[in-house]
Amino acid sequence: MTSNSKVFTFEEVAKHNHKNDCWIIVNGKVYDVTPFLDDHPGGDEVILSATEKDATIDFEDVGHSDSAIEDMQKYYVGEFDANTLPAEVDNSTPPSRQAVAPNTSNQSSGFVLKILQYVLPMLILASAYALQYYGKSSKPNES
Numbered sequence: 001m002t003s004n005s006k007v008f009t010f011e012e013v014a015k016h017n018h019k020n021d022c023w024i025i026v027n028g029k030v031y032d033v034t035p036f037l038d039d040h041p042g043g044d045e046v047i048l049s050a051t052e053k054d055a056t057i058d059f060e061d062v063g064h065s066d067s068a069i070e071d072m073q074k075y076y077v078g079e080f081d082a083n084t085l086p087a088e089v090d091n092s093t094p095p096s097r098q099a100v101a102p103n104t105s106n107q108s109s110g111f112v113l114k115i116l117q118y119v120l121p122m123l124i125l126a127s128a129y130a131l132q133y134y135g136k137s138s139k140p141n142e143s
């Protein structure tokens, strides 16, 4: 199947990016999923947002079943020429930590989480200690 397949460039595939003409790239293969959009259990929007890029990670993140992967072969139209994938849309490999721009909202929520990590156990310990102390001191004198 692969040897006779047509090879598409990114530009060619990316043109098919709407509901009436929708192609996706998954694992180096090109699929024309136009007839499937209305039947897709995950909805059409999610597939449309996977156009104009390498959708491999998006597709695999969902954990599609074996039967979904089998189904997909019906829509195969050719191979994808990975050399034509523009660098700015290359999401086929997760970005390295260095490449990710620092996100301040993530940073601050990470900081809050760190504080909670330390403060919560201390609060629990303090209230356990206070309860024990209060429990003891409020008991009637046994002697």
Ligand code: HEM
Pocket (backbone or CB within 6 Å): 024, 031, 033, 036, 040, 041, 042, 043, 046, 047, 050, 055, 058, 059, 062, 063, 064, 065, 066, 067, 068, 069, 071, 072, 075
């Ligand atoms: C030809 C391509 C595709 C086929 C044949 C396909 C098929 C399916 C099928 C059969 C399901 C139901 C669950 C399962 O059996 O795995 C599903 C769910 C789903 N798919 Fe796809 N899919 C395709 C492409 C995509 C793409 C590109 C995305 C983009 C992220 C996507 C996102 C989802 C989501 C979000 C669900 C719902 C998962 C859930 O609610 O649990 N699918 N798909």
